[in-house]
Amino acid sequence: MAWNFSNDKPIFQQLVDIITVDIINGKYSPGEKLLPVRELAVMAGVNPNTMQRALAAVEESGLIYTKRGDGRYVSEDEGIVKSALQEYVVKIVRDFISAMKGLGLDENQILTFVKSSLNQE
Amino acid sequence: MAWNFSNDKPIFQQLVDIITVDIINGKYSPGEKLLPVRELAVMAGVNPNTMQRALAAVEESGLIYTKRGDGRYVSEDEGIVKSALQEYVVKIVRDFISAMKGLGLDENQILTFVKSSLNQE
Amino acid sequence: MAWNFSNDKPIFQQLVDIITVDIINGKYSPGEKLLPVRELAVMAGVNPNTMQRALAAVEESGLIYTKRGDGRYVSEDEGIVKSALQEYVVKIVRDFISAMKGLGLDENQILTFVKSSLNQE
Amino acid sequence: MAWNFSNDKPIFQQLVDIITVDIINGKYSPGEKLLPVRELAVMAGVNPNTMQRALAAVEESGLIYTKRGDGRYVSEDEGIVKSALQEYVVKIVRDFISAMKGLGLDENQILTFVKSSLNQE
DNA sequence: GTGGTCTAGACCACC
DNA sequence: GTGGTCTAGACCACT
Numbered sequence: 001m002a003w004n005f006s007n008d009k010p011i012f013q014q015l016v017d018i019i020t021v022d023i024i025n026g027k028y029s030p031g032e033k034l035l036p037v038r039e040l041a042v043m044a045g046v047n048p049n050t051m052q053r054a055l056a057a058v059e060e061s062g063l064i065y066t067k068r069g070d071g072r073y074v075s076e077d078e079g080i081v082k083s084a085l086q087e088y089v090v091k092i093v094r095d096f097i098s099a100m101k102g103l104g105l106d107e108n109q110i111l112t113f114v115k116s117s118l119n120q121e
Numbered sequence: 122m123a124w125n126f127s128n129d130k131p132i133f134q135q136l137v138d139i140i141t142v143d144i145i146n147g148k149y150s151p152g153e154k155l156l157p158v159r160e161l162a163v164m165a166g167v168n169p170n171t172m173q174r175a176l177a178a179v180e181e182s183g184l185i186y187t188k189r190g191d192g193r194y195v196s197e198d199e200g201i202v203k204s205a206l207q208e209y210v211v212k213i214v215r216d217f218i219s220a221m222k223g224l225g226l227d228e229n230q231i232l233t234f235v236k237s238s239l240n241q242e
Numbered sequence: 243m244a245w246n247f248s249n250d251k252p253i254f255q256q257l258v259d260i261i262t263v264d265i266i267n268g269k270y271s272p273g274e275k276l277l278p279v280r281e282l283a284v285m286a287g288v289n290p291n292t293m294q295r296a297l298a299a300v301e302e303s304g305l306i307y308t309k310r311g312d313g314r315y316v317s318e319d320e321g322i323v324k325s326a327l328q329e330y331v332v333k334i335v336r337d338f339i340s341a342m343k344g345l346g347l348d349e350n351q352i353l354t355f356v357k358s359s360l361n362q363e
Numbered sequence: 364m365a366w367n368f369s370n371d372k373p374i375f376q377q378l379v380d381i382i383t384v385d386i387i388n389g390k391y392s393p394g395e396k397l398l399p400v401r402e403l404a405v406m407a408g409v410n411p412n413t414m415q416r417a418l419a420a421v422e423e424s425g426l427i428y429t430k431r432g433d434g435r436y437v438s439e440d441e442g443i444v445k446s447a448l449q450e451y452v453v454k455i456v457r458d459f460i461s462a463m464k465g466l467g468l469d470e471n472q473i474l475t476f477v478k479s480s481l482n483q484e
Numbered sequence: 485g486t487g488g489t490c491t492a493g494a495c496c497a498c499c
Numbered sequence: 500g501t502g503g504t505c506t507a508g509a510c511c512a513c514t
Contacts, residue, residue: 010504025225036486047506052488068253069486069514089224093238096217103210104146107239114235117214118228131498132431168499252513267467289514331466335480338459345452346388349481356477359456360470373489399501410491415503432499432501486514496504 003045011046015054023063023074024085034064034072132167136175144184144195145206155185155193253288257296265305265316266327276306276314366408374409378417386426386437387448397427397435 005011022028034040034055041051055072058064062080066072075081100110126132143149155161155176162172176193179185183201187193196202221231247253264270276282276297283293297314300306304322308314317323342352368374385391397403397418404414418435421427425443429435438444463473 012504021223037488038486049507050505053504056488066249066487067514068249068488069512071486085224089221089226089234090238092217092220092224093234096213097235097238099213100210102142103206103213104142105210110239111235113210113214114218114232117211117218118231128429128431133498171499174498254513263466292514295513327466331463331468331476332480334459334462334466335476338455339477339480341455342452344384345448345455347452352481353477355452355456356460356474359453359460360473375489400503401501412492413490416489419503429502430499431503432497434501487512489509489511491509492507494504494506497502499501 003043012050012054012057015044015046015051016057019054019058020061020063020084020088023058024081024088028074030074030078030081031076032074034074036071133171133175133178136165136167136172137178140175140179141182141184141205141209144179145202145209149195151195151199151202152197153195155195157192254292254296254299257286257288257293258299261296261300262303262305262326262330265300266323266330270316272316272320272323273318274316276316278313366406375413375417375420378407378409378414379420382417382421383424383426383447383451386421387444387451391437393437393441393444394439395437397437399434 005014028034035043037052037055038048040055041048044051055064059066059072061084062075062077063084064072064074097110100113105113126135149155156164158173158176159169161176162169165172176185180187180193182205183196183198184205185193185195218231221234226234247256270276277285279294279297280290282297283290286293297306301308301314303326304317304319305326306314306316339352342355347355368377391397398406400415400418401411403418404411407414418427422429422435424447425438425440426447427435427437460473463476468476
């Protein structure tokens with residue numbers, strides 16, 4: 001999973017992001033059973049409660065669901081996963097563009113910056 | 122100034138961003154004197170302490186400086202302003218690209234998303 | 243039987259409700275022999291332990307009884323069935339009305355809501 | 364507030380319901396400042412964390428919002444309050460009717476039960 | 485053994 | 500002083 005957290009965002013939110021991205025990227029297959037909360041917590045080096053809270057948040061988005069007394073599973077509905085990916089991406093792109101425009105850059109300049117930054121790496 | 126704040130970032134940081142961007146964008150000319158903290162605070166609908174803290178943070182970046190018993194001024198050194206802009210922009214672009222790659226998108230896809238999002242607006 | 247369960251109530255309780263309602267509604271005749279726990283469990287897509295627990299709970303209400311080494315039977319006493327229905331219904335109606343009144347609605351409004359909701363469906 | 368909790372639902376959810384209903388009923392006026400979490404927790408006889416969780420949930424529904432470092436306020440937007448009431452009511456009515464139909468009662472019988480139960484009280 | 489809830493107490497950011 | 504987060508540890512319901 002992960003065990004590096006930045007200080008400018010709540011840990012449980014970073015957990016939410018990581019898990020969400022992992023599911024979106026197909027690191028977990030649809031219908032796959034997740035490790036128990038407690039194990040995930042140990043792996044991430046956080047308190048089980050924190051991991052619990054993160055998973056509950058992910059569950060609200062519909063990406064995972066829980067079988068009582070059994071465990072948590074990745075949603076079998078690939079549509080949900082796909083739409084979650086879409087939302088995630090467009091949100092990031094929009095935030096980026098509005099930030100750039102806020103700095104007074106026009107669309108050409110933005111595109112130029114992105115291109116040059118892509119070629120460098 | 123502004124008086125709309127989002128809930129996911131500290132208010133004083135949003136103030137820092139706004140002020141920084143305003144200076145970078147040339148809304149304040151080099152050497153120009155800023156309004157007193159209290160007035161700025163009123164305009165932003167914010168506690169003077171909060172505005173004070175924000176200005177102090179901006180001052181650390183070198184974009185403004187304080188004349189004791191007189192007031193705050195925008196730095197005359199245009200180099201500082203320009204380099205501040207550079208830093209700001211490249212940081213945003215890099216963060217954006219790494220986020221997109223983290224989602225499994227390749228460079229072409231990223232460029233496509235940016236272009237389509239630019240044309241829409 | 244059924245194999246769709248909501249997440250906000252324990253599964254075994256939902257089983258209890260379903261079985262109770264089925265008996266009350268006459269889906270099972272008095273004295274009729276029930277299917278073995280294991281089969282019922284398979285039909286409901288549930289762990290046999292869970293079904294077992296549910297049947298034990300129903301048995302406590304007197305609607306069914308067990309013949310050791312033979313199986314479970316629906317009670318022949320129709321009085322029990324009828325009174326069980328009564329209890330069930332008045333409880334639901336009372337809970338509903340007190341909930342509506344708790345929201346500040348008066349009796350006329352409650353009646354109106356019920357009527358309109360009935361006509362719609 | 365309240366200090367009586369039933370055992371069949373999580374306490375924090377009961378808190379959510381109580382607070383929601385109180386706002387819907389106008390017990391708190393729009394824009395009114397709520398008591399601090401810790402005081403509310405003491406009044407309800409629960410752990411501050413539990414109350415915190417409940418308030419966070421209510422906040423998600425838009426009925427209240429928080430000013431950082433200041434306190435929580437009831438939403439000024441009366442439209443939100445009104446629509447929240449609507450949702451609440453129709454949900455209760457629907458659940459009630461489907462429960463009654465599940466018991467084999469037809470619409471006339473349902474209406475009769477409601478009427479008789481209303482006159483009794 | 486699994487997830488869900490609750491308590492207790494601490495620390496931090498913010499105003 | 501306010502809300503927000505996190506840890507620690509306990510207990511319960513469910514499978």
